[in-house]
Amino acid sequence: MEELKKLAAKEALRYIDDDMIIGLGTGSTTAYFIQMLGKKLMTEELEDVYGIPTSHQSRLLALESGIPVVTLDEVDAIDIAVDGADEVDPHLNLIKGRGAALTMEKIIEYRAGTFIVLVDESKLVEYLGQRVPVPIEVIPAAWRAIKEELEVFNATAELRMGVKKDGPVITDNGNFILDAKFIKIEDPLDMEIELNNIPGVVENGIFADIADIILVGTKEGVKKLER
Numbered sequence: 001m002e003e004l005k006k007l008a009a010k011e012a013l014r015y016i017d018d019d020m021i022i023g024l025g026t027g028s029t030t031a032y033f034i035q036m037l038g039k040k041l042m043t044e045e046l047e048d049v050y051g052i053p054t055s056h057q058s059r060l061l062a063l064e065s066g067i068p069v070v071t072l073d074e075v076d077a078i079d080i081a082v083d084g085a086d087e088v089d090p091h092l093n094l095i096k097g098r099g100a101a102l103t104m105e106k107i108i109e110y111r112a113g114t115f116i117v118l119v120d121e122s123k124l125v126e127y128l129g130q131r132v133p134v135p136i137e138v139i140p141a142a143w144r145a146i147k148e149e150l151e152v153f154n155a156t157a158e159l160r161m162g163v164k165k166d167g168p169v170i171t172d173n174g175n176f177i178l179d180a181k182f183i184k185i186e187d188p189l190d191m192e193i194e195l196n197n198i199p200g201v202v203e204n205g206i207f208a209d210i211a212d213i214i215l216v217g218t219k220e221g222v223k224k225l226e227r
């Protein structure tokens, strides 16, 4: 799988030119892309490229890899954003947020001229929610009320707990994550809007109608899916 992720990451570099502002996603697949982009800058194959990180993880990795970073309020436009995903359906709708970075990811990827998604073939599903729950970032005081409200959508939600930390995972924005398992998400765009309408929800991990290109690492090479 790691080799397939690297294949997709390498392919994404072909879309990057000098003088671009690049949204830098979060997760293990994007980490390969960030490191490869850093190398291109070090060897001066690319120049004047700036990254906008979507998380502490991508910010630290970008700095370590030699990519100068800027913030959203310092730029007029984002040329390209590159990120991974947890599920991709046949219409290029996504579930993201296993790394709890979904809010900043969506803020940046929504604003990018082109949003490129890097996945290995295991992430392709027939419908969203087939394998993974939908991560929902919530204001801590509201987590329990929102968990109960999700039952209206036939979803069962769990508060995400830390691994090397006692208690709940705290996002980069200081919030909690509910992982909501749906039976089937029939209409991703509608569900994305409905979830964000619940008071206390900051953002949810359904990314409907936002990806432009999916680069899928497969054993036969990189497959490109496009809108």
Ligand SMILES: O=C(CO)[C@H](O)[C@H](O)COP(=O)(O)O
Pocket: 025, 026, 027, 028, 029, 030, 083, 084, 085, 086, 095, 096, 097, 098, 099, 100, 101, 102, 105
């Ligand atoms: O949404 C994300 C983080 O919030 C990641 O992009 C997504 O979980 C995919 O990660 P990986 O490339 O490690 O499988």
